[in-house]
Amino acid sequence: MAKEWEQMTPAEKRADLDSKWLSPPGIKYVNAEAEKGYKGRVQRILDAVNMKQPDRVPVIPFVGFFGAFYAGYTPYDVMYDYDKLKYSFGKYVLDMKPDGHLSVTVSPPGKLHDIINYKLYAWPGHGVAKEHSYQCLEGEYMKANEYEALTSDPTNFFLTGWLPRVMGALDGLKMLTPFTNMTEMYGGFTGAAYVPFGLPPVKAAFKAMLDAGDEALKWIGAVGSFGAEMTAAGFPGFFGGGTKAPFDTIGDTLRGTKGIITDMYRQPAKVIRACEQFVPIMVKMGVDNAKLNGNPVVFIPLHKGADGFMSDEQFKKFYWPTLKDLMDGLIAEGCIPFPWAEGGYNSRLKVIKDTPKGKVIWGFDTTDMAEAKKILGDVSCIGGNLSIATLSVGTPEDVKNACKKLINDCAKGGGYLMLSGATIDNVPPANIKMMIDATKELGVYK
Amino acid sequence: MAKDLSKALADLKEDEVVAIVQEKLNAGADPIGILAEAGKGMETVGTRFAKGEYFIPDLVYSGEILKKINELVKPKLTGGTAAKTGGKVIIATVAGDIHDIGKDIVVFMLDVSGFEVYDMGVDVPIQKIVDKIKETGATVVGLSGFLTLAYDAMKHTIDAIKAAGLREKTKIMIGGGQITPEIVKYTGADAYGKDAIEGVALAKKWLGVK
Numbered sequence: 104m105a106k107e108w109e110q111m112t113p114a115e116k117r118a119d120l121d122s123k124w125l126s127p128p129g130i131k132y133v134n135a136e137a138e139k140g141y142k143g144r145v146q147r148i149l150d151a152v153n154m155k156q157p158d159r160v161p162v163i164p165f166v167g168f169f170g171a172f173y174a175g176y177t178p179y180d181v182m183y184d185y186d187k188l189k190y191s192f193g194k195y196v197l198d199m200k201p202d203g204h205l206s207v208t209v210s211p212p213g214k215l216h217d218i219i220n221y222k223l224y225a226w227p228g229h230g231v232a233k234e235h236s237y238q239c240l241e242g243e244y245m246k247a248n249e250y251e252a253l254t255s256d257p258t259n260f261f262l263t264g265w266l267p268r269v270m271g272a273l274d275g276l277k278m279l280t281p282f283t284n285m286t287e288m289y290g291g292f293t294g295a296a297y298v299p300f301g302l303p304p305v306k307a308a309f310k311a312m313l314d315a316g317d318e319a320l321k322w323i324g325a326v327g328s329f330g331a332e333m334t335a336a337g338f339p340g341f342f343g344g345g346t347k348a349p350f351d352t353i354g355d356t357l358r359g360t361k362g363i364i365t366d367m368y369r370q371p372a373k374v375i376r377a378c379e380q381f382v383p384i385m386v387k388m389g390v391d392n393a394k395l396n397g398n399p400v401v402f403i404p405l406h407k408g409a410d411g412f413m414s415d416e417q418f419k420k421f422y423w424p425t426l427k428d429l430m431d432g433l434i435a436e437g438c439i440p441f442p443w444a445e446g447g448y449n450s451r452l453k454v455i456k457d458t459p460k461g462k463v464i465w466g467f468d469t470t471d472m473a474e475a476k477k478i479l480g481d482v483s484c485i486g487g488n489l490s491i492a493t494l495s496v497g498t499p500e501d502v503k504n505a506c507k508k509l510i511n512d513c514a515k516g517g518g519y520l521m522l523s524g525a526t527i528d529n530v531p532p533a534n535i536k537m538m539i540d541a542t543k544e545l546g547v548y549k
Numbered sequence: 550m551a552k553d554l555s556k557a558l559a560d561l562k563e564d565e566v567v568a569i570v571q572e573k574l575n576a577g578a579d580p581i582g583i584l585a586e587a588g589k590g591m592e593t594v595g596t597r598f599a600k601g602e603y604f605i606p607d608l609v610y611s612g613e614i615l616k617k618i619n620e621l622v623k624p625k626l627t628g629g630t631a632a633k634t635g636g637k638v639i640i641a642t643v644a645g646d647i648h649d650i651g652k653d654i655v656v657f658m659l660d661v662s663g664f665e666v667y668d669m670g671v672d673v674p675i676q677k678i679v680d681k682i683k684e685t686g687a688t689v690v691g692l693s694g695f696l697t698l699a700y701d702a703m704k705h706t707i708d709a710i711k712a713a714g715l716r717e718k719t720k721i722m723i724g725g726g727q728i729t730p731e732i733v734k735y736t737g738a739d740a741y742g743k744d745a746i747e748g749v750a751l752a753k754k755w756l757g758v759k
Contacts, residue, residue: 225647235698238647360650364606365613368561411744414604446726469726492729495697501731525727528697 108394116437121149123397124343130334140337144202148341148520152400152439152484154461156517160510160546161202162539163341163486165466167209167526168236169535170195178528179233182213182226185325193329196338199532199539203341207329209526211237212322218315220271223356236528244268245357247366250373253357254380256281265357272311275304330396342441343398346389346433349378349425351406360407367413367421378425386432389440399439400464403429409446415454423454434462441466443487445525452478468524473512476519485513486520489538494523494530499537506541514546521546554583558590559597561607563614570621580625587618588661595661599746605650608657635663636756637687641678642671643702648695651725651745655691658745664752675702675709682715689755691748692738694725703736711737720755724748 111119125145132138143158150157171181174191181188188207196204216226223244224230226237244265245253253260259281267277284296299305330340347355353374354363366374389401407413408422430440440458443466448455452475455465460482467475467487475485490497493505506521513519521542527535554573557565573583594611597603638659642652649671656668667685669677682690690710692703703723710716723738724747733741742748753759 231647232645235645236696238696240647361609361613364609367606368563368610412605414606417604417606490729490731491697491727492700492731495700496731496735525697530697 111437113435113437117399117434117439118437120343120393120397120399120437124339124399125149127334127397130331132337133335137335137337141334141339144337145339147202148339148400151518151520152461152464154481154484154516154518156548159548160514160519160521160542162521162542162546163201163203163205164527164535164538165523165525166192166195166205166535167528169527169530170207171210172529173198173532173535177227177233178210178236179213179227181207181210183228185212185322189325189329189332193332195535196333197336199536201338201539203339204333205342206340207326212318215315215318215322218318219273219311221269222271223269234529236526239355241359241361243359243362245353245362247358247362247370250366250370250377254373254377256283257380257384259283267308269356270311273308275302275306275308278302278305340396340398342400342402343394343396344389344392344400344438345402345404346385346429348403348405348408348422348429348442349381349385350374350408350422351404352381352385353377354407363407367417371421374421375425378421379428382425382428382432385429386436389429389433390436390438393436393438399437400441401433401438403440403442405442405444408448408451409444410448410450412446415450418451419454423451427457430458430463434459439464444468444470449474455479456482458483464520466520466522472509476513476515480513480516480518484518484520486522488524489521491523491525491527491530494527494534494538497534499533502534502537503541503545506538507545510542510545514548517548554586555590555593558587558611558614558618559593561594561610561614563610563617566614567617567621570618574621574625580622583618583622584626587615591615591661595658598658599749605654608654612657633660633663633665635659635665635758636689636752637665637667637685638689638691638752638756639667639669639678639681639685639687640691640693641669641673641681642693642695643699643706644672644674645702646694646696646699647671648693648725651695652693654745655693655724655742655748658749659691659752662749662753663758664749664756675706678706679709679713679715682710682719683713688719689752690719690721691742691752692721692723692736694723695727697727699725699727700732700735703732703738707737720751722748722751 125142147157147161151161168178170192171178173195176187176191181191188210192207224237224239227233231238263276263279267274278299280296285293393399393401408418433440441464445468448470456479463483465479465483465485470488472488479485489505493501554569557569570583598608640652640656642648656666659666692706694703707721710719721738722740722742724742728741740751742751
């Protein structure tokens with residue numbers, strides 16, 4: 104009998120997830136060529152991750168709403184109509200044949216966010232134009248004096264503090280008492296803890312959550328069938344889950360940029376403690392989805408550790424230790440951390456080199472890729488920085504030249520993926536096609 | 550205790566800054582003088598940022614300390630503050646884009662460098678920027694944007710400035726995480742600053758400030 108997950112070593116966990124990615128259960132491929140194509144693409148990515156030389160450089164454009172634009176839709180259209188979402192994103196994959204797709208989860212369910220009266224983002228038709236992507240509305244959704252509340256009971260803080268602030272329809276959750284009060288019958292502990300559930304504002308909040316749940320089910324149905332259909336056609340999803348660096352978790356949507364920056368000076372110990380506390384929570388977030396999806400790659404978009412956004416000393420003190428712990432935690436659970444360093448990471452390269460060999464994919468936005476290869480090339484698979492500016496306003500010839508330069512600088516010996524530097528939305532399709540075709544032509548290892 | 554307000558501010562010593570300001574106010578010091586000293590401290594912060602000794606968190610935190618100084622001084626303030634002498638610059642995040650961190654840093658650096666800055670905020674409609682140029686007579690405009698949608702918004706804004714007959718006398722710089730020389734060409738801007746320091750250098754060059 105196969106070993107239980109808990110009994111497996113990290114290497115066994117990784118092998119288990121790799122094999123599920125290579126041979127997903129229950130898939131009926133459209134034909135033998137699709138099956139061969141699927142396995143070949145996954146193996147190509149795994150070879151690169153394992154610091155081996157694949158048959159050629161894998162190419163994965165980092166698409167946002169590109170599929171929607173490509174098929175003649177707006178982001179609004181696909182956020183509110185899951186058939187259009189599946190059709191358009193699938194059309195891009197089937198027409199252009201990248202080595203991996205990025206699912207359709209970049210397009211969240213619009214109606215769900217209407218139902219919960221979401222305050223944290225503006226989205227198409229709801230604060231931004233229907234033709235544009237969603238954007239975060241920064242704020243101090245957690246106050247400077249709430250670190251104790253957060254760290255003493257993160258779930259209760261989210262439930263009764265944070266959710267009511269970022270989801271207007273859940274305002275009633277403020278009235279809940281901690282679920283940990285429901286210890287027993289004696290003395291009415293449990294009875295008293297149920298009182299809030301009888302109150303109209305709490306009922307209204309739960310009603311909104313149930314309605315949002317109905318919508319989430321419709322959306323996840325589209326997400327699941329999209330993935331299965333792409334697999335059947337020969338195209339793997341690139342990652343199985345996502346999580347965030349603990350510092351960004353606190354900084355992005357709890358304290359906000361200005362909040363976390365001032366906390367670094369006014370209450371540094373509390374910031375570090377909160378980051379440490381969020382490591383296992385963030386590990387679990389990534390691992391659970393990777394296991395569910397049978398794909399070891401866990402995407403970690405990095406925000407506030409970029410060049411200039413803090414000094415190297417601050418990076419080493421506040422950002423890197425818990426990002427490293429997060430990655431080590433993911434690796435121990437058989438996952439492949441895929442930190443995606445937005446902005447530049449030139450001054451951080453020597454610090455982030457400190458990971459086990461062949462276990463991590465580093466994705467870069469504007470970082471000097473030749474330098475990244477030089478410093479990280481014997482430790483980690485790297486990819487990125489096919490300039491989004493070139494993809495947006497350049498000619499296909501410009502794109503081909505950019506691919507050529509990246510392959511010359513980075514591809515030697517393997518351990519390299521061709522990735523765009525930033526999310527691709529409304530970009531000329533000929534340029535994306537060229538990114539894929541040029542890599543297939545120029546990225547062959549001989 | 551050191552009495553040097555500008556030094557304490559430049560060194561980001563918040564508690565010390567507050568104590569000095571309170572002490573000065575209690576002793577009946579001129580609020581304008583306190584603000585002038587604070588201004589000097591902020592200039593040093595700007596210089597250290599330009600030299601690569603300070604980073605974004607240091608700028609943001611100094612701004613927070615300055616806010617505290619203003620709150621303390623404000624009740625005692627009767628007259629206006631000193632006029633800016635560096636020239637007029639309009640700064641806006643273009644239509645469709647709501648990102649403000651980069652823009653705010655450019656505004657901050659221009660301000661401490663002595664420019665009169667018109668900060669129009671984020672998601673600024675094209676016509677409003679054209680109107681602002683007419684209203685203020687500013688000859689330098691900085692357009693900010695973080696998302697790739699900003700490429701077209703910048704281009705359309707610059708086209709509208711041209712159509713209003715204002716392009717000849719207006720120098721336009723653009724900036725943002727995904728701006729490159731290719732985007733300067735695409736949008737028809739005059740130049741881009743890869744960071745706030747370059748933005749200030751461009752404004753100084755165009756307005757003849759040394």
